[in-house]
Amino acid sequence: MARRTMSLLPQWSSRVFSVELDGAPLYFGIQEKPRGEVPRLFRDALDGTCYSLLVCNSDRVRGAKFYAELKDKLSRDLHPECVLCPMSCFLPHTKDSLIKGYFLKANSESASLTERLLRGLIQHDPVLVCSYLQRENFWTQYLWPRTGTEMPRKYYVVPSAAPQYHPSTLNIVNSDVFYRFEEAYEVLKKCGDIIPEATSVLELLPSCVESRRKPDFPVIVIEGLDATGKTTLTESLRDTLGAVLLRSPPQCLSPWRARFDQEPPLIRRAFYALGNYITAEQISQEGMKAPVIVDRFWHSTAAYAIATAVSGSPCNLPAESSEVYHWPSDLLKPSLVVLLTLDPEERKRRLRNRGQGKTEEEQELDHNQLFRLRVEKAYQRIHGPACVTVDASPPADQVLQQVLLLIREKCHL
Known part of the structure; x- marks a missing residue:
């Protein structure tokens, strides 16, 4: 010290x-x-x-x-x-x-x-x-x-x-949002003697990130806040396209999510960043046999982390040209990313009807309009690939048809 x-x-x-x-x-x-x-x-x-x-x-x-x-x-x-x-x-x-x-x-x-x-x-x-x-x-x-x-x-x-921008933006790179596998790995490795569960997570990680083959079939990521219809849409796309459906964070991390959700941002974000690399390994394997649909991926990890690190108005977020919105160079890139959007009041109504428990960040979305606006703005600014926005307010079958049209246009399926 x-x-x-x-x-x-x-x-x-x-x-x-x-x-x-x-x-x-x-x-x-x-x-x-x-x-x-x-x-x-x-x-x-x-x-x-x-x-x-x-x-x-x-x-x-x-x-x-x-x-x-x-x-x-x-x-x-x-x-x-x-x-x-x-x-x-x-x-x-x-x-x-x-x-x-x-x-x-x-x-x-x-x-x-x-x-x-x-x-x-x-x-x-x-x-x-x-x-x-x-x-x-x-x-x-x-x-x-x-x-x-x-x-x-x-x-x-x-x-x-x-x-010009919130001071937290100075430390976002590889502290709140991780841009290389090695950076997130080193954080969890250092946690081994103070958080025993970190060792179990490290054992699940792929042995090699850089040499992974690009999938033969398209990879479509569906993003959006809770209750925008992601589950319904991803399952419908799986059935319609004969695709494999994956979710991020991957199921194998479920036993430790509650534990790492209690940790400070540096450790919690490293845990979820490594979850993206596990998902990427799954995508790489499954994408050799069929199209892959992914329920959330790196956009969610980054958008929530940026919006949490930066308080106040969305104008406090890093500039649109900032490196914080760049896709990690060593993380598999999807063929298409669809962002489902919904009127805030309609989203709250759907959440009430579902009656399910919400994460701390989802509770914050409901109570803090500025936080929700920061999350949405961060989603929109991430590029390489950027999100294609789709209105999720129409009936589910209409949303499905709109997304299928996008997939045919962008992925030639």
Whole structure:
């Protein structure tokens, strides 16, 4: 941890800090001389002291686990009056510079307990702690030393312009979305001693990714949110075309899905990324004998991950030209990807009629319109191959005929 902290300090005053307040990021910077204007975050601050904790573990797997566990610890041990928000700091326009943590607002009743808790953390854990105090018309950041012999470093808090895109976009590649088999494999391999199930997953993986033959028959992927009719359509396509139907994540990962759904994004996304490579191996084998229909594939994995990593409005998503929307170079490419779309109210009605349990992300789709819009926008921006959108509101037989027409046109079936 000490090496990571020291590497930060020469660039410390160049960093921008972001605090998620009510789902929207607020930004501030620091400098060695005061400036008149106070950032909005601190204008709205409670009377008392604010604190920040940044997780600075050089082992990103253990860092991700610690970050998630730290939230539980803070939620449990902090005074009830203390406000806890996600935060990060980053170097503008610098890939992989984002460091995540938490921002605390403590009033006079909660300040002493908060300070004791943070003093205990900094002695043993991979965290960098700052306190923020108001002095006259300025807010001042004090960077805490890790030993009692050092003095805190002092900086003045100043406003900072919002970046063009959400700061999380700096760290999406091979953290929230994986673009090479080896990257996801290495994450789960490092999990072996802390998550025993990771070893079982690794044993299921194909031995070789690059040399896989392209299937002789077309591969058609059907994408869409829950209750847009994917199951009905994929089964109808299987029967009509005499095709093989596969689903992603593959059935062989089912025993471990609930376990990995509890893990932080880095580990959870690596698990689902490797599921795509297992599905690709199945596609490669089955596609030598018949057409293959796939219920969800990489588009779903990427769209949900991007939309979860980036908060707020869809305009916070990476630019349309960003590398995050590029199909992985070592993952089998389908012949056609169909994205089923449906009016949100109709989709909710269908979900109610089904009466089935929903994943946490599907529940978020229902309660958070911005999240749904981000997922939809990410779907639309992924390319190489891109999705062909089909309206799923007509009766199922009409949707089937429309998709069959597309398949005949694009795949010559």
